[in-house]
Amino acid sequence: MSNTKVAIIAANGTLFDAYKVFNIATAAAASNAEVGIFFTFEGLNLIHQDKYKNLPLPEGKEDFKTGFEQANVPSIKELVAIAQEMGVKMIACQMTMDVMKLEKKAFVEGIEVGGAATFIEYAKDANISLSF
């Protein structure tokens, strides 16, 4: 796995999306893979300092709230910290930030800002490419 490279696009912003992205990312990093995530459109919420602590459940799925509590799943904040600790590369999409009038300081520390070409350059030799 140490030569495995994983490229993930996070384009959606609900709690479900956040778990899909960060569970795969942290599991891959824990298996010694190199992991990079490109956050675009609503996916930016997953690393937005105010929003990532309280991401909404998808519409009509609000009853999953107690399920999450009972299953003792880590919070998104915890997963982001774990991902960063394990060296997961996080790239926020510059174009979406411009459209949404967001600045780099609105996001968790340690992220990079880049465009689509930045992600393509990273992902071109990835073994696993995922989009959520």
Place this chain on the structure above:
Amino acid sequence: MKSTKVLDAKGLACPMPIVRTKKAMEELNSGDILEVHTTDQGSKSDLTAWAKAGGHELLKDTEEDNILKFWVKKG
């Protein structure tokens, strides 16, 4: 089986058992045996895959009273 270290990951959901196992393994030397306890049923296949990916050896695993135990030898 004699283990070098015991990791209690009971009550934790995916991906935490794997994340904690990785961290615990970092503190051990090659040939050491890490014993991992979990309650997450998914960890059965996850730890097997994880050990394989990292070049470690899953020596033994048991399940008793919903507690899964694994003995992993560091590669």
